[in-house]
Each structure stands twice: as C-alpha cells, then as structure tokens.
Amino acid sequence: MAASEKTLTINNCTTSEGWTVVLPRRSRQRRKATKSRVLEEKQEPWTPSDSLTDPSKEATLVQKMERCINKIDKSEFYHTFRDQIQTSVADYFNRVLGSEIKMQMVIYGIGSIELYEPPRLQLSLAILLRRDFSWIGNVEVFDPILSATESQVLETLGCSVMSINEHGRREALKPTMFFMPHCEAELYNNLLQANWKLNLLKNMVLFGNSFETYEQHVSLCKNSPILSSVGHILAARGFTNEFRIQTVSDDYYNAFHDSSWHIFSPILESELQFINS
Numbered sequence: 075m076a077a078s079e080k081t082l083t084i085n086n087c088t089t090s091e092g093w094t095v096v097l098p099r100r101s102r103q104r105r106k107a108t109k110s111r112v113l114e115e116k117q118e119p120w121t122p123s124d125s126l127t128d129p130s131k132e133a134t135l136v137q138k139m140e141r142c143i144n145k146i147d148k149s150e151f152y153h154t155f156r157d158q159i160q161t162s163v164a165d166y167f168n169r170v171l172g173s174e175i176k177m178q179m180v181i182y183g184i185g186s187i188e189l190y191e192p193p194r195l196q197l198s199l200a201i202l203l204r205r206d207f208s209w210i211g212n213v214e215v216f217d218p219i220l221s222a223t224e225s226q227v228l229e230t231l232g233c234s235v236m237s238i239n240e241h242g243r244r245e246a247l248k249p250t251m252f253f254m255p256h257c258e259a260e261l262y263n264n265l266l267q268a269n270w271k272l273n274l275l276k277n278m279v280l281f282g283n284s285f286e287t288y289e290q291h292v293s294l295c296k297n298s299p300i301l302s303s304v305g306h307i308l309a310a311r312g313f314t315n316e317f318r319i320q321t322v323s324d325d326y327y328n329a330f331h332d333s334s335w336h337i338f339s340p341i342l343e344s345e346l347q348f349i350n351s
Contacts, residue, residue: 120239122222135188135227142191143198151322151330152199156206159335163317166337167209170249170279176211177249177279179204181233182242182265183257184217188224192329196255199330201231210251216240243268246277254282255333259303266306270346275313275338284318284334285311313340 146152185193204210216236225235242264317335321327
C-alpha cells in the first residue's frame with residue numbers, strides 16, 4: 075500500500091502508470107514495500123518489521139519533526155493553505171461535519187519520516203491542521219513501511235499508529251478527513267470503492283492527488299496502464315468539489331504539488347450505478 079513520490083505527467087503515456095518519479099520518498103530497498111494489487115487485498119494485522127526502537131534515532135527524529143513543523147508554520151505556503159480552508163473550503167467542511175463537532179483524520183501512505191523530507195513536511199502539515207482547527211479530532215496513521223522508531227515518534231507527536239493494514243478501505247461511518255498526499259491511484263480507488271454509498275461519501279473529505287489531473291491524463295492517454303486503477307476516481311468526478319492548493323514555494327513542491335481537497339456530494343443513487351463497484 076505504500077505510496078511513492080510521483081507526478082502524474084499528462085503528456086507522458088508510456089511510463090509505468092503514467093507517472094514520473096520526482097524524488098524517492100520511501101525507505102531503502104530492504105524496507106521498500108512491494109507494490110501489489112491492493113484492490114484484491116483484505117485487512118490484516120500489522121506490526122513494524124523491526125521490533126525495537128532506537129532511543130537515539132527517536133530523539134533525532136523528534137527534533138527533525140519539530141524543525142519541520144516550525145518551518146511550515148512560519149511559511150507563506152501554510153498561511154495560504156490555511157486561508158484557503160477558512161474561505162473557499164470551510165462551508166464544505168461544515169457540511170461534512172453536520173451535527174458532529176469533530177472530524178477524525180486518517181493518514182494513509184505517509185512514507186518514511188525518518189529518511190525523507192517530503193513525508194516529514196506532509197506529516198507536519200497534518201499536525202498543524204489539528205492544532206489550528208478545533209474540529210479536527212483524533213489522528214490515525216498507517217504506512218506498512220513504518221519502522222518501530224517512526225511509529226514511536228508518531229505516538230509522541232499525538233498520532234495513533236494503526237495495528238491493522240486496511241489497504242485504504244476505511245468506511246467513513248462518521249465525518250472523516252483522509253489525508254493522503256501523493257498516494258498511488260489504487261489507494262484512492264480502494265477508498266472510494268469502500269465508501270461507494272450516498273451516506274458514506276458525504277462523510278468524507280480527501281486531501282490527495284488531483285482527480286482532475288487523473289481525468290486529464292486518461293483522456294489523453296487512452297492506453298494508460300492506470301486505467302484499471304482509476305475507475306471510481308473517474309466516476310466520482312461528476313459529484314466531486316475539488317479545490318487545488320498552491321505550493322507557493324519550491325520548498326514545498328515535492329511534498330505537495332498537484333494536490334487538492336476533494337469533497338463528495340452525490341445526490342442520487344443513480345450517480346453511483348454506472349460503475350461496477
């Protein structure tokens with residue numbers, strides 16, 4: 075299920091999944107998760123492959139995360155990002171919340187926060203969102219490549235690390251923000267497939283790769299290998315409100331380029347019937 079740092083290249087229809095690798099954000103080869111057809115996988119128990127934490131590495135990683143959080147907090151990027159939520163997207167978030175006072179956050183595919191900066195930037199953004207918006211509740215995190223040290227640091231930062239690999243198939247039984255920057259198409263598709271009901275889709279907010287860009291890519295690359303992985307993504311476009319974010323600075327491009335907020339507003343069951351789910 076691990077996501078990789080990829081850019082969807084509209085004019086490139088020949089590379090694997092139509093993506094171009096921009097920056098490796100995952101672990102060394104020994105910890106790299108093998109890509110599989112997650113659409114066919116079921117939930118399963120999970121523990122880090124290494125069972126012991128390293129106190130020295132843990133302290134160093136906490137310091138790295140604190141610096142990263144402070145960097146984003148003071149940046150024009152974050153001020154612009156936060157302003158967009160408070161203006162353009164706020165009404166949609168309130169609609170998802172309904173009568174609830176909290177929206178849980180689920181982070182899938184965060185990657186190795188120990189080895190690479192983009193995952194640290196992405197996690198820092200999620201932590202700042204929880205700090206600045208009182209309606210964001212508990213934060214759960216999962217990536218199958220997380221080490222024991224990384225898992226402990228996540229707990230120290232106030233997040234809960236899942237003990238189940240859901241393969242992106244969490245049902246939004248209550249208002250839920252799925253924070254999934256730069257995950258693979260299969261993971262977004264899994265999430266939509268698991269929630270392909272009116273009452274569930276309306277409980278979801280998704281931050282991740284632009285669905286509009288997927289649609290543009292597929293329309294130009296008729297034989298794209300990702301076609302088998304984006305059925306629900308494309309089907310959802312008709313009832314998706316998408317708000318692209320601005321990276322503002324090159325410092326944040328690798329971590330957040332081509333990312334959008336997605337809020338789903340299907341009205342009729344018929345909108346969900348034209349895809350074999």
